[in-house]
Amino acid sequence: MTDAQTGERIWTAALVVIGDEILSGRTQDKNVAQVAAWLNVQGIRLAEVRVVADVEAAIVEAVNSLRARNDYLFTTGGIGPTHDDITVDAIAVALGVGVTHHPKAMATLESYYATRGGLTEARARMARVPEGADLIENRVSGAPGIRVANIFIMAGVPHITAGMLDALTGTLEGGRPVVSKQIGGWIAESEIADILRAAEQAFEGVAIGSYPFFREGRVGANFVVRSPDEAQVDACLTKLTADLEADGRAVFAGGI
């Protein structure tokens, strides 16, 4: 994908969150925010997310639509040892390949479970990978993540995913990281909408997000300026601050 204004290449990723527990409301997802923040540092933009049930057809559809139109596709969830863990099988179907036990994953699991009751058939399920896959190191527990084609298959438990992301840091090609800075004020966003729009339009490739809140019985908002070009972010913040102050508003650097 190319930035329409600057012509610069933008690297994008999508994320498929796999899990009935998210769709039932039982579990509050934390992987979207975590993967998004990590991708930003790699210079990769999270373009879209889908949350799907533990149903093969749903996973296959999401994986196939998203992997084709993004540089990278991440999945979280469904790689454990139980019957509801079907991510590996679904991604193999999506890619049209078989499933095999990865020798290195088998060795890792054998070693991990040597003092934990041994490698049962259920546990060996966690060594299953789509054919042609590589492993992603799991620094927290036994079962590794999986990389196959442009797909990165990660755990559902957030702190295990965090370890896998850490192992991947710096290994993916990306563009410039997006720089994001904010200001804020006890300002009703509806009163200064024209100022925001003008500040955004004055700088190429800059996006301003407006995030209202209600706190201590008062209305306020933070305004987040984003761009891969830090000089543009700073220039836009300077203009926005000046325009708000000229309109009689108190502005807090760094946001409220």
Place this chain on the structure above:
Amino acid sequence: MTDAQTGERIWTAALVVIGDEILSGRTQDKNVAQVAAWLNVQGIRLAEVRVVADVEAAIVEAVNSLRARNDYLFTTGGIGPTHDDITVDAIAVALGVGVTHHPKAMATLESYYATRGGLTEARARMARVPEGADLIENRVSGAPGIRVANIFIMAGVPHITAGMLDALTGTLEGGRPVVSKQIGGWIAESEIADILRAAEQAFEGVAIGSYPFFREGRVGANFVVRSPDEAQVDACLTKLTADLEADGRAVFAGGI
């Protein structure tokens, strides 16, 4: 959609979360869990979620794919007064209709802002709706939610969305609510995967989710049994508890 095992009609909904702030990792989404839990009580299953950027084409694509294959479609985010609030326009494009200022929404906003600086042009943006739309009461702030066709357009700020959901409670046709009960234990799920699978297969229309955790330095898991048929849930929980205890495991009713 019809349950493959029981033949019972299942009502489904999808959710489109609209917002750069979620995709950038800046904001932790809370609407997925909130909408999911509310839908369960209405007897409606949340079948899929997409998170998309504040980009018209992305919103249109998600809305059009999901509204066709679900009974209901909910959106959150992008209905405020600023330039990055484009949900109403995007949904009008998806439906092929125009955008109009809703008279009742204009009256509500005029009254709400009478003591708050008056109804500016930016604030009047919040009265814009796709043609043919009805309003959803906002019990928290001025701008209403919007219902058009099978689409429910809600706020991004979670406590405002909560008020809109409250206003909709009991007004949507649904099936039987899904009943969900859990047990738990200091058990490695990989050791009892066969027991879980057998318990699920023994009861029609029942799904068991296995959710491992690491706590107090120990491995444990909760097992959640779900079905619209409470008797089936109870019978499955009884079998699962008995099978785990026969395998020498201590089981905690209600989970850990």
